[in-house]
Amino acid sequence: MMMAIEIREPGGPDVLTPVERPRPTIGAGDVLIKVAAAGVNRPDVMQRQGKYPPPPGAPDIPGLEIAGTIVDSGADVREWRVGDQVCALVSGGGYAEYCAAPAPQCLPIPRGMDLTHAAAVPETFFTVWTNVFERGRLTRGESILVHGGSSGIGTTAIQLARTFGARVFATAGTAEKCATCEELGAERAINYREVDFVAAVREATLGRGVNLILDMVGGEYLQRNIEALALDGRLVQIGLLGGPKAQIDMFPVLLRRLTITGSTLRARSVAEKAAIAQAVREYVWPLLESGAVRPLIHATFPLRQVAEAHRVMESSAHTGKLVLLVA
Numbered sequence: 001m002m003m004a005i006e007i008r009e010p011g012g013p014d015v016l017t018p019v020e021r022p023r024p025t026i027g028a029g030d031v032l033i034k035v036a037a038a039g040v041n042r043p044d045v046m047q048r049q050g051k052y053p054p055p056p057g058a059p060d061i062p063g064l065e066i067a068g069t070i071v072d073s074g075a076d077v078r079e080w081r082v083g084d085q086v087c088a089l090v091s092g093g094g095y096a097e098y099c100a101a102p103a104p105q106c107l108p109i110p111r112g113m114d115l116t117h118a119a120a121v122p123e124t125f126f127t128v129w130t131n132v133f134e135r136g137r138l139t140r141g142e143s144i145l146v147h148g149g150s151s152g153i154g155t156t157a158i159q160l161a162r163t164f165g166a167r168v169f170a171t172a173g174t175a176e177k178c179a180t181c182e183e184l185g186a187e188r189a190i191n192y193r194e195v196d197f198v199a200a201v202r203e204a205t206l207g208r209g210v211n212l213i214l215d216m217v218g219g220e221y222l223q224r225n226i227e228a229l230a231l232d233g234r235l236v237q238i239g240l241l242g243g244p245k246a247q248i249d250m251f252p253v254l255l256r257r258l259t260i261t262g263s264t265l266r267a268r269s270v271a272e273k274a275a276i277a278q279a280v281r282e283y284v285w286p287l288l289e290s291g292a293v294r295p296l297i298h299a300t301f302p303l304r305q306v307a308e309a310h311r312v313m314e315s316s317a318h319t320g321k322l323v324l325l326v327a
Helices: 044-046 122-135 154-164 175-184 197-205 222-227 251-255 270-283 285-289 305-317
Strands: 003-007 017-022 030-040 064-075 087-091 098-102 105-107 142-144 167-172 189-190 210-215 227-237 259-262 298-303 321-325
Touching: 003 305, 017 305, 030 087, 030 122, 030 305, 044 305, 064 098, 064 122, 087 098, 087 122, 098 270, 105 270, 122 154, 122 210, 122 227, 122 270, 142 154, 142 197, 154 167, 154 175, 154 321, 167 175, 167 197, 175 189, 189 197, 197 222, 210 222, 222 227, 222 251, 270 285, 298 305, 305 321
Parallel strands: 142 167, 142 210, 167 189, 210 227, 227 259, 298 321
Antiparallel strands: 003 017, 030 064, 030 098, 030 321, 064 087, 087 105
C-alpha cells in the first residue's frame, strides 16, 4: 500500500484527501518510481475542480510530473534499471508515494540537480519545447511575447527563448513579477494591469509586432494577440484561463498571414511524448546541466499539505513552480 492524494469530489482545495491506495501495477513498457517530489500544475487544479478529467486509462490521482527512484521495471524496459534516479512526465498519479510511468517518458536527473528541482522540469519544459520551438517554430533573431511570464511555463519559456537567441517580451501582474521576468532574460516585462501589452510590444518592435505569442489566457486576449502579431506571426494557445470563447476580427489574420494554433500535452500518445522527451534531452538537458536555464521554484510543501499548494496556485501569488515533497 501507499499514501496518495484523492480528489474526494469536485471542489476547492480541501477536497484533496490523503488516502491509502494499492501501489500501481506496471505494464511491460513501464517503470515504477518511488516518488521523492511532484510538481503542481494548473491542470491539477482544473482536474480537482472537475473541469479536466484524466484521459482514458490514466489514474484518477492528480499529478503530471515527478522525480524519484525506479524500484521496478517491466519486461520490455531496456534503458532503465532498478535504482536509477529519473524524472518523468505522467498522465496522472504523481501525488503519491509511488507512480507508474512509461519508460520513454522518463529522463535522467540532470547532473548537479536535486530531485526537488528535477520534479519541476518535465511538464513545464516538455510543454514549452513542443509549443514554442516545434509548433511555434521560434528561431534565432525572432521575437516572442510570453503571457503569464512569472508562471512555471512563463519562467521556462523566457529562459529557453532567450538562450536560443530570441527577443523576449513577457506580461505579469506586479512590478516584482515583472522584475523577475527581466532577470530571467525578458527584454521587457509588461505589467498587464497598468499597460496595454499590444501598444507596448508594437512600440518595442517599431510597429512590426512579435513573431510568436505563447498564451495561456484566451478569452478576450485572442483579439489583442492578433493585433500584437507581426506579418506571418504565430499564436500558440496552451490554456484558457480567460475563457474558451472569443469574438474576433479575422481580417488581420488574412492580411498578415497569421497562424492560430494550440495544443494540450496530457492526452498525447506515449510515442508522441517520447519524441518530445528525446528532443528535450538533446537540446535542453545540456542547458540544465550547465546552469544556463533552471526551474524556478517558488515554494515546496509536504504531500499532506497539498491543499495549501493548490490555494497558492489559485491565488497566482507564486513566481515559478510549486513542488510537493513526498519522500
